């Protein structure tokens with residue numbers, strides 16, 4: 001029985017489905033990771049959902065391709081699932097380039113924060129911006145994320161720190177755009193200046209007013225539990241209050257020092273614990289036990305000149321690992337998840353297969369979207385990338401460039417020839433020179 005489709009992506013050098021068992025047996029370095037790679041493969045979708053993946057040679061037998069279906073010949077390019085970036089404060093105003101220079105001169109992240117810079121300087125700029133200004137900034141950034149291959153991302157608040165300013169950030173993050181967004185309230189990012197010295201009063205405001213008012217507008221609640229931010233006891237108050245209101249839980253933990261946030265996350269059954277630069281062996285065991293996803297942000301280690309989270313040890317212990325950008329104006333100003341993949345391989349010794357899995361299915365698990373995105377399997381959203389390479393292994397290896405030439409999100413062409421397209425071109429004529437999405 002053949003399957004009807006309205007989109008067929010064919011001619012791939014390989015299709016990386018991320019569905020173990022769907023392709024050839026893994027071989028070569030990293031052979032223990034089965035990404036379900038189909039050599040000379042194709043992907044078909046209908047109404048935005050994947051309906052079939054398989055070898056090019058089986059298209060005629062497996063698929064019914066109506067005359068008005070869109071057929072995209074990618075001419076030998078590798079096709080991989082769209083990236084899922086599970087840690088990005090998307091909406092904020094201002095910039096902090098001077099802080100970057102000060103850190104190169106020896107100042108630390110916390111010294112800059114204590115001198116009035118850091119998160120609170122972005123809070124001042126974000127409060128001063130209108131919702132429309134923030135939405136316009138978000139739309140530009142989403143274009144950049146999409147051009148670099150991200151089709152799903154988390155949009156955190158955390159630069160408003162009043163109910164109205166956090167609400168404004170959430171609203172701006174809803175700007176119309178093909179990138180799928182998952183919302184997180186990070187009102188407990190830092191104590192705002194007007195509450196200086198009164199951290200517990202601010203935590204009470206977060207728990208008693210901000211989180212209840214925003215319940216239903218965001219899937220997750222998050223808290224920055226670290227030296228210079230909130231204690232484990234304060235983080236527990238926030239997460240328990242959020243959980244009682246129906247939010248799912250995330251935490252920033254062990255980024256600047258080891259303070260115990262990971263153990264807290266595991267004990268509360270958090271969906272993810274993020275950063276984890278300073279975690280211990282006991283923390284790793286606790287994450288494994290609770291099923292909490294470890295979201296690693298190597299771009300932050302790169303920017304802040306710190307050590308990297310122990311990705312290999314986490315994987316060896318059986319913890320689900322996600323890679324994300326941490327796109328923000330202070331500790332990591334990059335929307336390029338390919339760079340995070342490259343850093344994870346270079347600095348953490350992940351294999352290309354492990355890193356790509358972390359940037360797709362790992363990110364999906366960190367957002368609770370593992371049944372919707374992250375792999376090319378029947379029933380999931382047809383979100384895929386066409387690479388300027390015949391193999392996914394070039395993602396970390398050919399670094400510092402954008403290897404994504406085309407993007408399909410929800411079965412629609414949204415990046416064509418490296419440019420975001422607002423409406424899909426109607427031609428189905430193949431042009432070898434333009435990255436293959438025609």
Ligand code: NIG
Nearest residue numbers: 119224252326328329330331
């Ligand atoms: O994830 N750690 C806290 N939040 C961000 C940094 C935010 C900022 O410096 O503006 C992070 O690294």
